Amino acid sequence: MGMTTAVNPVEPLLRSERMPHLWCPGCGIGTTVNCFARALERSKLPLDKVAVVSGIGCTGRVAGYINLDSFHTTHGRAIPFATGLKLANPDLTVAVYSGDGDLISIGGNHFIHAARRNVDIKVICVNNFIYGMTGGQVAPTTPLGAVATTAPYGSFERPFNLPFLAESSGAVYVARWTAYHVQHIAHSMTEALRKKGFSFIEILAPCPTLYQRRNKLGDGLDTMRYYKERSVIKNGASTRDLDLDFQGEITVGKFVDVERPTLQETMDRLYRQRLEDRYFGWRQP
Amino acid sequence: MNLVHADPKTVLTGAHFMDGNHAACEGAIAAGANFAAGYPITPSTEIVERFAARAPLVGATFLQMEDELASSIAILGAAWGGAKSFTVTSGPGFSLMMEHIGFAAMTETPSVFVDVQRGGPSTGLPTLPAQADMMQARWGSHGDYEIIALSPSSPQECFDVMIDAFNFAERYRNPVFVMMDESVGHMTEKVVIPSADRVLLVPRRYTCLPPSEYLPFKPSPDGIPEMARMGQGYHFHVTGLTHDASGYPAINAQTQQELLSRLVGKIRNDADKIARAEERQIEDARIVLVAYGITARVALRAVQLAREERIPAGLLRPIVVWPFPEKRIRELAGQAKAFIVVEMNQGQIVHEVERGVAGRARTVLVPHAGGAVHRPEAILEVIREVAQWA
Ligand SMILES: Cc1ncc(C[n+]2csc(CCOP(=O)(O)OP(=O)(O)O)c2C)c(N)n1
Numbered sequence: 001m002g003m004t005t006a007v008n009p010v011e012p013l014l015r016s017e018r019m020p021h022l023w024c025p026g027c028g029i030g031t032t033v034n035c036f037a038r039a040l041e042r043s044k045l046p047l048d049k050v051a052v053v054s055g056i057g058c059t060g061r062v063a064g065y066i067n068l069d070s071f072h073t074t075h076g077r078a079i080p081f082a083t084g085l086k087l088a089n090p091d092l093t094v095a096v097y098s099g100d101g102d103l104i105s106i107g108g109n110h111f112i113h114a115a116r117r118n119v120d121i122k123v124i125c126v127n128n129f130i131y132g133m134t135g136g137q138v139a140p141t142t143p144l145g146a147v148a149t150t151a152p153y154g155s156f157e158r159p160f161n162l163p164f165l166a167e168s169s170g171a172v173y174v175a176r177w178t179a180y181h182v183q184h185i186a187h188s189m190t191e192a193l194r195k196k197g198f199s200f201i202e203i204l205a206p207c208p209t210l211y212q213r214r215n216k217l218g219d220g221l222d223t224m225r226y227y228k229e230r231s232v233i234k235n236g237a238s239t240r241d242l243d244l245d246f247q248g249e250i251t252v253g254k255f256v257d258v259e260r261p262t263l264q265e266t267m268d269r270l271y272r273q274r275l276e277d278r279y280f281g282w283r284q285p
Numbered sequence: 286m287n288l289v290h291a292d293p294k295t296v297l298t299g300a301h302f303m304d305g306n307h308a309a310c311e312g313a314i315a316a317g318a319n320f321a322a323g324y325p326i327t328p329s330t331e332i333v334e335r336f337a338a339r340a341p342l343v344g345a346t347f348l349q350m351e352d353e354l355a356s357s358i359a360i361l362g363a364a365w366g367g368a369k370s371f372t373v374t375s376g377p378g379f380s381l382m383m384e385h386i387g388f389a390a391m392t393e394t395p396s397v398f399v400d401v402q403r404g405g406p407s408t409g410l411p412t413l414p415a416q417a418d419m420m421q422a423r424w425g426s427h428g429d430y431e432i433i434a435l436s437p438s439s440p441q442e443c444f445d446v447m448i449d450a451f452n453f454a455e456r457y458r459n460p461v462f463v464m465m466d467e468s469v470g471h472m473t474e475k476v477v478i479p480s481a482d483r484v485l486l487v488p489r490r491y492t493c494l495p496p497s498e499y500l501p502f503k504p505s506p507d508g509i510p511e512m513a514r515m516g517q518g519y520h521f522h523v524t525g526l527t528h529d530a531s532g533y534p535a536i537n538a539q540t541q542q543e544l545l546s547r548l549v550g551k552i553r554n555d556a557d558k559i560a561r562a563e564e565r566q567i568e569d570a571r572i573v574l575v576a577y578g579i580t581a582r583v584a585l586r587a588v589q590l591a592r593e594e595r596i597p598a599g600l601l602r603p604i605v606v607w608p609f610p611e612k613r614i615r616e617l618a619g620q621a622k623a624f625i626v627v628e629m630n631q632g633q634i635v636h637e638v639e640r641g642v643a644g645r646a647r648t649v650l651v652p653h654a655g656g657a658v659h660r661p662e663a664i665l666e667v668i669r670e671v672a673q674w675a
């Protein structure tokens with residue numbers, strides 16, 4: 001968001017009074033936020049009806065910079081908060097914006113269950129392969145062999161393949177991009193915002209301060225170069241084949257875009273069937 | 286404060302025989318609860334089972350979540366979405382909810398947590414009663430905050446205090462606790478549910494200011510900020526970080542001081558207004574029993590037995606346990622020679638009584654490890670002993 005200028009059309013969507021933001025120079029999170037602001041514009045959604053929910057982490061601070069109703073919740077629990085919010089106020093479009101550690105480690109159980117239920121929320125995960133906010137510890141996304149403060153000799157755990165996890169849990173929309181692919185990110189975010197059901201976008205993004213530095217991978221720009229050189233767009237690829245290796249090839253694209261009734265639709269239909277005119281539908285608060 | 290009537294469509298007016306868990310559920314529905322999330326745990330489950338059945342008939346939503354971490358924050362998301370929401374659990378689940386109790390306190394989210402207490406620690410006695418989570422309700426989440434907790438001693442009161450709990454939650458924008466126990470939850474008695482026009486509810490405090498003038502955490506004169514409706518262009522921000530009136534994080538000692546003194550003060554300063562207690566034969570009592578929840582009923586029996594022996598005993602039964610009725614204890618310490626605290630734990634509320642008494646009378650604990658209620662005779666024994674010197 002350091003790139004934001006007075007003429008930037010996304011400016012009204014950001015909280016200018018909160019600038020400068022707290023992200024490091026070269027951090028990829030701000031880039032994704034710019035894409036999100038553009039997607040909000042393009043989605044043509046009534047913006048007052050869009051809410052952003054974050055967990056805790058560097059990415060978790062996104063909610064505080066987007067000029068919409070926004071919630072900075074607890075570590076790992078953005079998804080169940082968003083689930084309650086969406087069920088209580090079905091008119092809202094609810095986006096969850098958080099980090100890989102937040103959504104997939106401490107929040108992993110909520111992630112798979114919300115996907116299984118097909119809660120109508122849009123989950124944006126900034127995957128920097130690391131716990132940024134707490135100083136660079138190993139995450140369930142850290143590539144095998146990559147160094148982190150709590151994995152000083154390299155991570156010895158197999159990381160999650162997030163698109164595969166999302167699809168097998170039930171997500172109806174799954175995409176992965178890197179912070180280099182700004183046009184694609186904005187396009188996928190627009191699609192997700194307009195799609196009904198649990199939508200998931202993974203964005204690989206540099207954390208130059210911790211991940212890149214500890215692994216001697218240069219700065220944010222070097223990482224962008226890596227993304228550019230080693231990314232291969234394979235829309236519709238099987239999510240099974242999307243494992244990430246340390247500095248290896250990155251498959252990006254939109255992998256899943258299917259229709260499935262949402263939690264609310266299923267609930268509603270069942271109540272209607274079983275209770276007929278005794279069903280007293282949700283009273284909008 | 287403007288009160289509104291309950292919705293007649295939701296209130297099961299009439300005389301019923303039901304247990305405390307079912308009554309608590311009906312109390313919540315009568316109070317206008319239209320969202321609940323929970324995770325099954327004995328001995329609390331009947332409350333959400335009933336809510337799951339009733340929800341689609343009364344315009345409410347129930348979701349069984351993947352765990353108590355999820356249910357305790359789903360209700361907070363729902364509350365911000367506009368719902369009146371609650372969750373229900375017992376000891377192990379209550380332990381998992383603690384982080385979100387602090388989040389609810391910090392973000393001033395109206396919410397109700399029901400804990401049907403069972404024996405602990407750990408898995409303890411899943412099917413048997415205890416009152417050993419009283420301090421956990423008060424102090425269980427990290428950091429400084431204040432809560433309100435009610436303790437019903439009959440199925441009727443389970444219904445009644447649920448309405449109070451929702452009203453307090455809205456009035457103070459705070460997490461409120463209904464501290465039941467297995468005995469009260471599973472005991473069946475007559476429960477009279479009044480007509481909807483006799484159930485008075487505190488509506489949510491929504492702002493009338495336009496978005497340009499609204500600050501989400503700017504306190505009203507009574508110290509409590511007004512909420513904004515979602516989706517109306519207020520673009521408000523809510524965070525569990527220390528925040529100023531704007532709602533944005535402000536990580537410094539001064540903001541922390543201002544916020545904390547307001548959060549704590551809004552409950553502490555109103556403790557007398559929140560207080561609710563039943564007193565039995567207290568006027569001439571030289572021995573005051575203090576007991577709450579199911580234990581108060583056994584203690585009352587002991588008081589009656591003592592009176593038969595001409596021992597001047599009485600009972601103070603706090604219905605609101607937190608904030609603790611310290612002032613009333615202080616007053617009674619002027620007349621009583623001794624306080625006997627009867628509770629189904631190894632000594633929790635007794636410390637509050639001791640603090641209020643401040644050495645002006647003796648305080649004696651009659652503990653119980655849980656699994657069964659006290660025997661009135663065992664309490665009578667202690668009363669007799671104390672009467673020797675009181
Ligand atoms: C319950 C709890 N445990 C631990 C923490 C500390 N903590 C804050 S952020 C974070 C990890 C964030 O990592 P990620 O979600 O990947 O976000 P990033 O900072 O990388 O964007 C942790 C462990 C916390 N706030 N709460």
Ligand code: SF4
Binds near residue numbers: 207
């Ligand atoms: S620590 Fe890493 S993730 Fe956090 S702001 Fe800095 S670069 Fe970004």
Ligand SMILES: [Mg+2]
Binds near residue numbers: 057100130
């Ligand atoms: Mg991360």
